[in-house]
Amino acid sequence: MTNSHHPAANLRQLASIAALLASLLLLSACETTSIGGFTGSVERHAEQMARDGQHSAAAGAYIGLATTASGPEHDRLTLLAAEQWLDAGDVARARQAMASIQKPASGALLAIWNTNTAALSLYRGDPDAALSVLEPMSRQSLSLRDRLRVEALRADAWIQKQDPARAVELMMQRESWLSDSRAIEQNRKRLWAGLLFSNPEVLRESAQSVRNEETRGWLTLGSLATTTGQQGVGWNNGVARWRSTYPGHPALDVIGEISSVDQESLSYPRQVALLLPLTGRSAAAGNAIQNGFLGAYFATASALDDRQSVRIYDVNNEGGASAAYQAAVSDGAEFVVGPLLRESVIELANNILVPVPVLTLNYLPDETLPPPGLYQFALAPEDEAASAAIRALDDGYTRAVALVPSNDWGRRVLQSFATEFEGLGGTLLDYRTYAPDKQDFSVEIETLMGLSGSAQRYQRMRANLGTNLQFDPRRRQDAEFIFLAAAAGPARLLKSQLKFHYSGDLPTYSTSSIHSLDGRSNADLNGIMFADTPWLVDPQPWIRFLPASYAKYWPQERQLGRLHAMGFDAYNLIAALYANRGLESIELDGATGQLFLDQNGRVHRRLAWAQFQRGEVTALPRKEDIGGPIQDLSNEGELIRPDAADDAPWDDETQDL
16 A cells, blocks of 8 residues: 555645636647747647647657757757646646746746746646736737737636636637637637636626626626536526527537527426425434525526426425325425435325326335336435445455444445445455444454454464464455445544554445544544545535535534535426436436436436545545546544544434435
8 A cells, every 4th residue: 555645636636626727727728839949840749739638748748859958948848848737737747847947037938937837826726926927927028829828827817816707808808819710719618617617606796797798698607507517407598598698609609519408408397395304303404405405496596587486395294295295286386306204205105196296305115116206316325335336346446345334224235335346247255244332343353354264373373383473463365445334433443443453454445424524533534435425525616615605504504414415406306307208318417426317216326436635535536537546545543532423423314314
């Protein structure tokens, strides 16, 4: 095992939103990179690769040429290589290249030095430092190449400073200097990427204050995109209305593929009912889901041509799930969301036909056949266990051992993990169950990891030889990783005891139950990787501002963030399911994961992945972004004993509702 973070995880930490924004924007650079000097065939090829967006390859070509050059020519080629590494998002190589040469005194090389320096500042999330370099340059006489780069970076900086209107104006001015249709297209895509990383409220307020019609069109469309995630009926309806307001707007080049949509995809229920337990023992969960649901509703409703209404029913006050459903239908509901508790979902499925489609917020038992028109959505731990199996296989591991609690939740999770893992070619070598309320798991770990057999062999050898022997227990060597299903409290002890029993070097995969959201340091869980909702560990650009807002307005629901995300997704699923005919394939980029519908009407999730690093949760890149398995970390934190918060993990409130 390595003693450092995986390189891809470090790239991920670049960031803060600001640095991530900079890397995305810089990816779209496309101007030619020729500056003075002779242009040989290799350099012409590098320029072409830069124009084609192959920035890493272009950087390699430039730095290769620099190794055989000297003096100003060496500096020129090195600066061009650094520029291309910046455009590729490879900040470490760019910084190293910049450090290898002296700052030019003047001329064309000074201009590229300055723009590279500004770009590095943007990657650090310091737009003021970038502007301190770029603003004076914008008032100088520059070549077209340098002018284009300066203005693009200025726009990036103003995006980071949450002034999207100024960024739009800069990019519109920049477009006026371009004559090539491809360069114009790239300019618009770059602007659009910046708007997608802007705060929806800032975009909306900016759109209301600007006078220029074209600028307002960009900001209005950006606000719509960041509010809806560019999906669902809110986006489709909103785009249709936006097109009628801004015909011929240049942003149509960016969203042209969805500029015309069929009428069926624009249909949505005009009245929705939400059935939740808002009193009683599950009131906290019900209210958290309600808050998430209404957040999505208010984000979308303004884009609908005919405002939708939502009526909320407390299942406990209505006399049960069936009574609440009947009341909602009598009141004119065209779609029903809920109920939440499993027994309520079973009651609803058993007692009624479904004249109005319903999306329940829990699953029916596997053996229960749902009636037509009943869809099911749950934060199912089985999806997370299956995700762990897929992630481990993607990371190159095919032989597993498992530790799961000795309860129904543990059995369900283990079965899901084993089914997925072995179905995809992996081998579950062995597993052990443990009692979650114990403090000492030595017996379970020793038998699972083969340490008890090692000790027995030592005792036999010692007896046969009649003398003391040097002995270091040896764990089994066939296991490549551990699947650990645990709440945070037991996991803190298990992680420490696995290390004590010579198994701390094995990669460990888990589910969201290990992420307690109790505000405590997770240093004693360092290295463990787990599946969780994107809302909590890796929010998409269009929802990244929401978790903090929910935490601000409902601080008492801090540990119920997954339920906020569930309510948010439940609302966004309505339009897709309402328009669904014959259970066609449905895919939704949701706050709880990548959502998809199976043939039995169940909505499943593909999860985001994170790892505890130095006591903090760090989002992990997707497999296609990392080029190899994520390694465990060796820096262990001080063991923190479980407390009451650990003994009441979130899954007790949601997974078995």
